[in-house]
Amino acid sequence: MKKIEECAIIKKIESKFNMVFKTRVSRIVSSSIIFFCFGVIFMSSCLGILHSIDSHKGVGGLETSAVPVAADDDYKALSGLLAETKEPEPAVDVALEEQVDAVVLMDEVSTAEPAVLTYQTYRVKSGDMIGYIADAFGITQDTIISVNNIRQSRLIQPNQYLKIPSMPGILYTVKKDGETIEAIAEKYEVDSSKCALVNYLTPSTELKAGYSLFVPDAELDWMTRQEINGDLFKKPLKARYWLSSSYGWRDSPFNAGTRSFHGGIDMAVAQGTPIYPAMDGKVTTAGYNATYGNYVIVTHHSGYKTLYGHMSKITCQKGNFVYAQKTQIGLVGSTGLSTGPHLHFTVYKNGNTINPLSVLN
Numbered sequence: 001m002k003k004i005e006e007c008a009i010i011k012k013i014e015s016k017f018n019m020v021f022k023t024r025v026s027r028i029v030s031s032s033i034i035f036f037c038f039g040v041i042f043m044s045s046c047l048g049i050l051h052s053i054d055s056h057k058g059v060g061g062l063e064t065s066a067v068p069v070a071a072d073d074d075y076k077a078l079s080g081l082l083a084e085t086k087e088p089e090p091a092v093d094v095a096l097e098e099q100v101d102a103v104v105l106m107d108e109v110s111t112a113e114p115a116v117l118t119y120q121t122y123r124v125k126s127g128d129m130i131g132y133i134a135d136a137f138g139i140t141q142d143t144i145i146s147v148n149n150i151r152q153s154r155l156i157q158p159n160q161y162l163k164i165p166s167m168p169g170i171l172y173t174v175k176k177d178g179e180t181i182e183a184i185a186e187k188y189e190v191d192s193s194k195c196a197l198v199n200y201l202t203p204s205t206e207l208k209a210g211y212s213l214f215v216p217d218a219e220l221d222w223m224t225r226q227e228i229n230g231d232l233f234k235k236p237l238k239a240r241y242w243l244s245s246s247y248g249w250r251d252s253p254f255n256a257g258t259r260s261f262h263g264g265i266d267m268a269v270a271q272g273t274p275i276y277p278a279m280d281g282k283v284t285t286a287g288y289n290a291t292y293g294n295y296v297i298v299t300h301h302s303g304y305k306t307l308y309g310h311m312s313k314i315t316c317q318k319g320n321f322v323y324a325q326k327t328q329i330g331l332v333g334s335t336g337l338s339t340g341p342h343l344h345f346t347v348y349k350n351g352n353t354i355n356p357l358s359v360l361n
Contacts, residue, residue: 058244058268058342059253067297067305067348068289115197117214118166126158139168142220145228146170152358153229167198169216174207181205181213188218223302231361233278234324236308236345237267237332244268244342247355253339263353264307264346271312271341273332277322278306278345278360283329286318292344293335298322303351309344310335 122133130153134141145153147163147170156162172184181203185192192203199213207213219225226232245253245266252258277298284305285297292309296316299305312333316322322329334341347356 058242058340059266059338067351068292068295068307115194115216116166117198117216120164120166122162122164124156124158124160124162128156128158130156133162133164137164139165140219142170142218142225143168145225146220151228155358165214167216169198169214170218170220171212172215172218174209174211174213176209177206179207179209181207184213184215188215190215190217227302227359230359232304233306233347233356233359234276234361236276236278236306237269237273237343238276238325239269239273241267241269241273241343247353247357254337264309264344265356266342266344268340268342269332271332271334273341273343274328275308275311275330275332275343276325277308277327277329278347279304279324281306281322283316283318283320283322286314286316289336291337293338294330294333295336295344296329298329303349305348307344307346307348309346310338310342312341 122137124133130141130144130150134144141153143165144150144162147165150156169190170188172188174184181196181199181201182192185195185203194216195213196203196205198216201207201213220228223232243265245262247262247265249259250262252260279298279300281298281300281304283296284299285295288294289309292307294311294314295307295309296311296314297305297307308330310333311330312335313331314329315331316327316329320327332341332343345356347354347359
């Protein structure tokens with residue numbers, strides 16, 4: 001009898017313990033879920049507030065794609081500068097299809113003829129670089145770049161298909177009527193006989209402008225290679241900076257709800273930070289503009305110009321020859337249409353803006 005009563009008491013105790021334990025666990029779980037949700041909402045609100053505060057700090061005005069003109073009294077035109085600007089239309093390069101179509105493709109390779117040009121296709125894998133691909137096939141980086149008309153070597157993508165020729169060389173497009181294989185081979189310092197044989201021509205054959213041929217063992221010129229590999233320009237700031245606004249379409253920092261095309265990049269950094277030219281060149285403009293404030297334009301070779309805006313002070317003069325990362329041309333500021341200290345940096349190619357990040361080293 002006593003054992004039965006003891007068992008009943010033990011069961012009651014266990015039942016109450018289980019009930020209390022389950023209640024406490026459920027409370028703990030419920031509290032944890034509530035506090036977690038509250039934390040997520042709180043952090044999202046904080047990030048939203050910080051973004052609204054900092055997203056427009058250290059960015060410039062609504063720059064156009066045209067090279068600006070300096071003016072002493074340009075403030076009266078300020079309201080007109082807030083209109084949206086149109087994105088510049090990129091130049092269409094139609095040379096690729098013409099070059100590829102002009103190359104002789106052969107299915108059968110004769111082992112007795114070393115000057116036969118053939119092609120194969122390679123599918124880019126994740127992590128591939130042009131240099132590694134070129135080494136694997138025993139050709140040069142210039143060959144892959146030229147044959148595939150690559151404009152930015154850093155932007156090759158996985159699953160992209162590349163044409164791989166059986167020998168190193170580059171594609172060349174005849175510039176004017178009357179050019180010969182001999183003249184082209186002499187220009188690139190290669191064997192004219194091999195060049196003629198690969199293209200099924202004679203060394204003295206006169207070619208028409210626009211004709212494309214493969215020049216075996218030829219290399220791209222230094223400037224072209226630097227441009228394609230993104231090594232042509234150096235960074236105009238030696239100090240660490242924050243990229244506060246990229247190249248391309250963006251929300252206007254001055255007109256809420258509108259978008260405008262940003263023709264350069266904004267590099268936010270401390271007031272008074274020294275600014276240097278991104279490439280050797282001649283200062284062709286040093287003045288003031290309502291949008292860019294104190295700004296400098298440096299003209300370089302091959303149709304390039306660079307603009308440096310919102311300076312607190314200009315430390316060069318028009319006509320000065322300046323050197324990349326050596327000659328100080330100004331100090332970072334917030335003049336013109338600006339929300340805080342930063343450098344606006346634009347790169348022009350033949351009068352049109354290009355993304356500076358595609359050519360900066």
